[in-house]
Amino acid sequence: MRVKYSIAWKSRAWAFIALIMVGFALLLPPKDARGVSLSEDETAALATGKALAEKGAYDEAVAYFRDRLSSAEIGRSERASILHMLGYLLLYAERAEEAIENTQAAHDWALRQRLSAEAASFKAELAVQQALAQALKLRSSGDIPGSNSKFEEADRLTGKIKSPLYQLKIASAWGVNYLNSKDGQTKYLDLSLRALELADSLNYRVEASRAAKKVGTYFALKSDYSRALSYYLKALNYLGTRREGQDAIKCVNNIAGMYLSLGDYVKAKDYLLEAATRIPESATGIIETSLLVNLGYLFGDLGKRSHSEDYRQRALDCFASYLNLKGVQGGGSLRLEALAGMAGVYMDQGRLEEARGILVPALEEARKSKSSSLATGKILSLLGEASLRTGAIPEAERYYEETRSMSRQTNSPLLMMSAAYGLGRCAEARENFDRAIDSYNIALRIIGEGFSGIVSDIHRAEFIGRCREPFQTLIQLYLRLSKKENAGVYEREIFRLSEYFRARSFQEFQDRLTRDQPRQKPASEDSEEAKLSQERIGLLRTLSLGNLSRNEREQIETRIVQIDDLLDVAVFDRYGARDHSAPSSMPVPVHLLQSRVLDDRTAILEYVLGDTKSMLFCISRNSLHLIELPPARDLDDALTGFLSFLEDPSIPVAKGLPAAQRLYRTLLAPAEPFLSNRVDRLIIVPDGILFRLPFEALALPTPNTATPIYVNNRFAISYAPSASSLDSAGKTQETHFAKDALAFGVSRYPRSFSLNGESTHFSSSAILDDLYGRSGFAIEPIPRVRDEIADLARRLAPGKIDVYQGQKATESALKSLDLGSYRLIHLACHAFSDDSYPLRSALLLTPEADDQEDGYLQVSEMYNMRTNADLVVLSACQTGKGTIVMNEGNLGLPRVFFYMGAKSVLSSLWPINDKSGAVFMRNFYDAYFHGEGKAEALRTAKKAMGETRFAHPFFWASYVLTGGF
Secondary structure: OOOOOOOOOOOOOOOOOOOOOOOOOOOOOOOOOOOOOOOHHHHHHHHHHHHHHHOOOHHHHHHHHHHHHOOOOOOHHHHHHHHHHHHHHHHHOOOHHHHHHHHHHHHHHHHHOOOHHHHHHHHHHHHHHHHHHHHHHHHHOOOHHHHHHHHHHHHHHHHHHOOHHHHHHHHHHHHHHHOOOOOOHHHHHHHHHHHHHHHHHOOOHHHHHHHHHHHHHHHHHOOOHHHHHHHHHHHHHHOOOOOOHHHHHHHHHHHHHHHHHHOOHHHHHHHHHHHHHOOOOOOOOHHHHHHHHHHHHHHHHHHHHHOOHHHHHHHHHHHHHHHOOOOHHHOOHHHHHHHHHHHHHHHHOOOHHHHHHHHHHHHHHHHHHOOOHHHHHHHHHHHHHHHHHOOOHHHHHHHHHHHHHHHHHHOOHHHHHHHHHHHHHHHHHOOOHHHHHHHHHHHHHHHHHHHOOOOOHHHHHHHHHHOHHHHHHHHHHHHHHHOOOOHHHHHHHHHHHHHHHOOHHHHHHHHHHHOOOOOOOOOOOOOHHHHHHHHHHHHHHHHHHOOOOHHHHHHHHHHHHHHHHHHHHHHHHHHOOOOOOOOOOOOOOHHHHHHHOOOOOEEEEEEEOOOOOEEEEEEOOOOEEEEEEOOHHHHHHHHHHHHHHHOOOOOOHHHHHHHHHHHHHHHOHHHHHHOOOOOOEEEEEOOHHHHHOOHHHOEOOOOOOOOOOEHHHHOEEEEOOOOHHHHHHHHOOOOOOOEEEEEEEOOOOOOOOOOOOOOOOOOHHHHHHHHHHHOOOOOOOOOOHHHHHHHHHOOOOOOOEEEEEHHHOEHHHHHHOOHHHEEEEEEEOEEEOOOOOHHHOEEEOEOOOOOOOOOEEEHHHHOOOOOOOOEEEEOOOOOOOOOEEOOOEEOOHHHHHHHHOOOEEEEEOOOOOHHHHHHHHHHHHHHHOOOOOHHHHHHHHHHHHOOOOOOOHHHOOOEEEEEOO
């Protein structure tokens, strides 16, 4: 989302966590008791009032109907209907006493008119209203048991009159009684889900939004962040274009809070800024002003991650602005959150005394006011940190023990983790290493348990990356101990720890998709998901046509982003729903990797990047060695320039060679003493920015710059997201394939018109082409694709390869095939990588004349496809590119093919030259079909390129093999 930051953020009020607001809905009028039909004018009048109510404009609807009642022309039937509706409307407008007075007067009127059926109906409604009003009054006085009793009575009376809209009202109001009750939260969820179902079936979208928000709150309190995010997004979607007012602000704020919890800071910031733009200048309410605290935490987290003083100062400005608002000095949990946030930033800046000057009185204030246990826990944790940094270990331990106690009351995983991590550091400072290790492991286990509440593969990866501090601290302790005693034991423990978090999201999500479960059916045409997709295309069409004001364009772009978020959630709800019976993926022990995966010719090099130092595991068939490397920041600086060289063939090889040799000395040379002369195959398990590096292009030190000796000359190299992911190779059974290969090739993309014409109807493929083209994605012809496919086809016997080219290479054609029938799948086409929305990344196939498919085979669609292919070749530009997440690696296209079931994927890291690409593929298949393994064939092809005019690494180093070698 790219919401413009058009207001002075220092002076506006933004959000920490807005949770819930009781939702109400309007009831439809019952039929006239005498069966008298209403006239067209009367029916239209009632429809106007109902439309106001559906928008949540209850006071306006009341005023409209009262004005209508004053008309001399109104008949008895219409008057009766309006009186019924006024009773409901006044309830939803929080005017319960007026509702009762209105319905009592209506009952008396019906008796005077001798309308016995109407009188009975009013009397029944009056009983419901009175019971509901009493329930609300008892709750206000603190008598929750008495309130529940009256809600039960109201619910029972509503069942007698069979009014679903009264049931909606009661379910929505009643649920609040159970929100803060630990034993009653299941009841809270049941009532909220009932309200959501009723509101949705009645098309009361404002009430549905409020109910969905409450369901989201339930899951947020359970730290089930994915489901909370899903319902908060649905709550915002129910509001449609009605995006002003507190309902919308709360929805956007809650969404931002969940993204912040998941570690997706970019989306959190975008939604918070959107919430800020919705606040009127004069707003001073708790919801509006609390947004400032949430934004402060966002900037604080960004400052901590990026070591940015600018972000830290923004955070301080946000907290200070909130604390200086009128009325805030009176106290409350939000004030304590702001104080804790400000102190946390001071801690990051090393201003310990200033932090303590805030925290000590804040803790006293919290204890006197008995405010939020969560805010108190944050203050205690920060005081523990401050004491620990100043060497006051006993004091730090007391604070952390109290933090742990508070975490049990709040059931907050992050607070529990903070307490365990702090106690571990205290124990380490006392050199009680056993206790320190136990505490660190507790912290990591808490992170793992919180991880299980995240459905989205992408957010799971982000969450793990956010919790690296205990992980790195424990590794550093093991490393310290390994230098004193039992080095081998500690080295294996460090490796186990590295594998525990490495690519965990990848492994668990892959298990879910491939665990003998039936293929999911696509969303039906009348589903909410399909409607959202159609709305998205329509909005893109409007954008493509242009002629929009800046405000109109921003509104459309905001809505498109919201739809993308909803569709992402829908994908993971469909394919990644939590399976409580499925065990978590566990790391494979070193000895099993050595026996199942490695032979005398193969070794694994696994990298772990750290803030203070990095590490390299060198694993051969008979040994494990741990090697210390420079910190991640030093490696980033060295890699950035080298990667720029690799992607630019105009830079002479001689200029890039020194960097290639320096990186070799840093990353590979330290492992050489532990590799036997027989080892000629390396499996690289990268971390962080190393996922961008083709190790084959590093060069051995030599004085001869004219003929560099690349790593590729010495080793066949493949890559893996984790060493444990390689274990499946040892369990693979021989698979029978009906065909040897499938080839899809698109050399030209027919585009018969521009979107600048006067037509108002364009195909969805043309709209997407235009949109991506404006983002710099060029859809150029790839003329040598036909030669590439023909070269592959001639190597196989007739009938053993299926070829789809040109107009036949469509998205529909690929989706219709049984991809499990092919040993090799070759896809030669353009690819689009979307770092903001990885699920929108796509392979670009031929657009279809009937617009049945748009030609963009997106990652979100590929989750529903299955293959057993031994090798998938993505002969397209930048198919190996994607978002890099610490511990998880590349979230790009190759990842989804592993989810589909592929054993290995050959992809490219940067745009490929068409001519050199065809030559490379010919060299690769020459070696592959002559019996060389995949990694060896790739090595042979790269060496062959060095003997042609395509010797520059740009032309061959881009190709990387991930998975089985």
